[in-house]
């Protein structure tokens with residue numbers, strides 16, 4: 219049994235059940251989904267077909283992929299990789315086709331980011347930029363484990379949260395270094411060989427970099443080994459490069475080839491097309507469900523279509539039988555309009571999901587009165603949530619019977635929590 223599997227978090231049967239596929243891949247007892255996708259042949263040459271035909275092929279191959287995934291879950295061996303193009307290459311080609319009329323997210327800007335003469339709401343052309351990557355020890359226990367979550371932080375975002383706690387990354391599109399897909403793959407390859415339990419794609423927002431990430435994963439699924447210069451390039455954004463991590467190649471292998479669970483850590487403001495591609499590649503999902511169904515997503519984050527997009531996407535995960543956990547950050551003065559409806563929706567639609575009802579909101583970015591960026595219109599959230607707001611949130615989650623206590627309180631009882639909400 220590995221150190222990850224020994225953690226007490228797995229003693230909660232609800233957590234274990236919700237994340238069973240992820241754990242199997244993290245422990246290299248099962249191949250990651252991208253390894254399965256590489257075994258599903260694509261009859262078309264993806265580079266030569268019209269986009270509509272590629273989407274039809276994805277619709278045709280997805281049930282075949284799911285059947286194969288279920289068989290492997292039940293113990294079947296992994297098939298040989300396809301000799302010609304596979305579902306993996308189909309996903310990569312589709313992501314690049316989308317980039318040429320960008321519809322990765324509901325802004326649906328339709329700009330040609332390959333040409334880069336016009337930019338959309340995320341302010342990006344085709345280059346992907348990484349701010350930093352490292353062994354992240356701040357994620358939930360099942361993700362950080364003992365060796366950290368192999369986290370790659372991308373720049374820029376498709377939302378405008380006034381309180382963004384990663385504002386240095388999300389509001390500065392030029393943050394970090396531009397990286398090509400092979401360098402991205404090199405980052406993931408090294409983090410996993412250094413013992414990280416997963417590859418955690420995060421931002422800013424990640425879906426706006428969909429093409430580069432899918433391309434990197436396609437490399438990882440096709441016998442990728444980085445060159446020295448790619449590793450050197452990857453090191454430029456490695457935030458923990460002065461720490462020593464022993465490389466243990468066997469910790470990154472299933473059946474002799476690279477293996478790692480893919481963790482999609484996202485604001486989930488993405489289109490159906492994007493999530494259909496990601497379904498083939500993602501082993502575990504981490505949506506951040508922030509706002510309720512009212513106008514708060516508009517007033518605090520300038521984001522329309524928020525509630526309908528997020529709830530549709532999360533409901534799809536449930537329908538597809540995916541492994542996922544949800545984060546919700548309690549905001550001051552937004553318990554009744556945001557926290558309560560979010561918790562109630564979870565109860566009604568995805569009741570078994572582990573939820574992290576987070577207390578760590580602090581005034582940042584445009585709602586921080588100490589910042590030059592501060593805007594008076596955000597005064598209502600210019601403080602930490604009070605103890606009574608947190609207690610009300612946790613009490614409501616408790617009364618709804620949500621699976622939140624293990625995940626929310628795994629680091630202890632910092633606010634005398636039980637006394638507050640029981």
Ligand code: SF4
Pocket residue numbers: 320321322323324325326327328329337338339340341342376425426
């Ligand atoms: S990712 Fe979203 S915001 Fe960026 S160009 Fe595409 S549709 Fe627009």
